[in-house]
Amino acid sequence: MNRKVLLFGTLLVAPLLIFLALSFRFNPNLIDSPLIGKPAPAFTLRDLDGEVVRLRDLAGRPVVINFWATWCQPCIVEHPVLISGARRYSGRVTFLGVVYQDRPELIRQFLRERGAWGPSLLDPDNGVALAYGVYGAPETFFIDAAGVIAEKVTGPVSPGQLDRILGGLLARG
């Protein structure tokens, strides 16, 4: 009888353990965006100086949209990478920041101290963040020249990721 119980228990537990072991390969917080391959939600927002920015006006070359905030430590880590990336791809790629749940005065102070890599747009009611399915900061969306979301990076983007993704988008033309 004990052998039967052991066999039955193993048959019951083994699939569960395999399932859990496979689950360790994935970060439970990273869920693929259903927006990949779909047109980027169009928006109109103001930047910190009150200038109006329309996403539709930027069609024709790749756009990087980074949702960030000053309270977000990974965003601070990522900041120099975006500054360097915006400089390297200047004239070929548009870099846009969307302020995520933060106060404009804190953003201004942060940018004064550390420099800016592109306009930071204010999204006071979080409507744009919700339209992009943002979970937290930072999240970066890469939009191709035709206005389609090509990739999304959750967490701080690395120089290697930036070059790989933007290289691919620019090669597509």
Added chain:
Amino acid sequence: MTGVRATPVLLVAALGLAQAAAGAQAQPEAPPPVEAPVADPAPAAVGFGVEDLLLGEPAGTPLSGEELDRATEQVAAKMRCPVCQGLSVADSPTDSAIAMKREVRRMLSEGYTPEQVLSYFERSYGEFIRLAPKPEGLNLLVWIAPVLALAAGAGLVALYFRRRPRPRAAAASPAEDPELEAYRERVRREVGT
């Protein structure tokens, strides 16, 4: 048997490790757990924000007052808070959930139906946003599997009781069992009764 006994421990440990494997992302600190007021949509932002919800025309009637409050709560209760663990948007005090609730309210006040609202968020967040997945395709397993498991368990129990050897009928009485009667006689002799 050890493997079976160790299972709960393994499962708890595994789930704990899976939780710990979170990405390098940040969420704002949650405000104190009080019911946050959801303001009506700000009229000043007309023309700004998302230009097109891509939902077509609103398919319902615009709601207001208590009806809007009730419908907002009902829809928010069906949505998963994206930055919480197992909380609905209606129950979560986080900024993200409050923003979602505000958007739900805005859409319902414009005449979008609850299903249109859920579809809008589903397009951005995927089916994950629905606390109860739609009963279709593989999702049906969520409803069917527990019933099947229960039926299988009941079958196993029935099988076990059917195969178990039946208890013997009444034990043989001493009068019918000469061997037992011999022992009884010996006891009587030895105790002198």
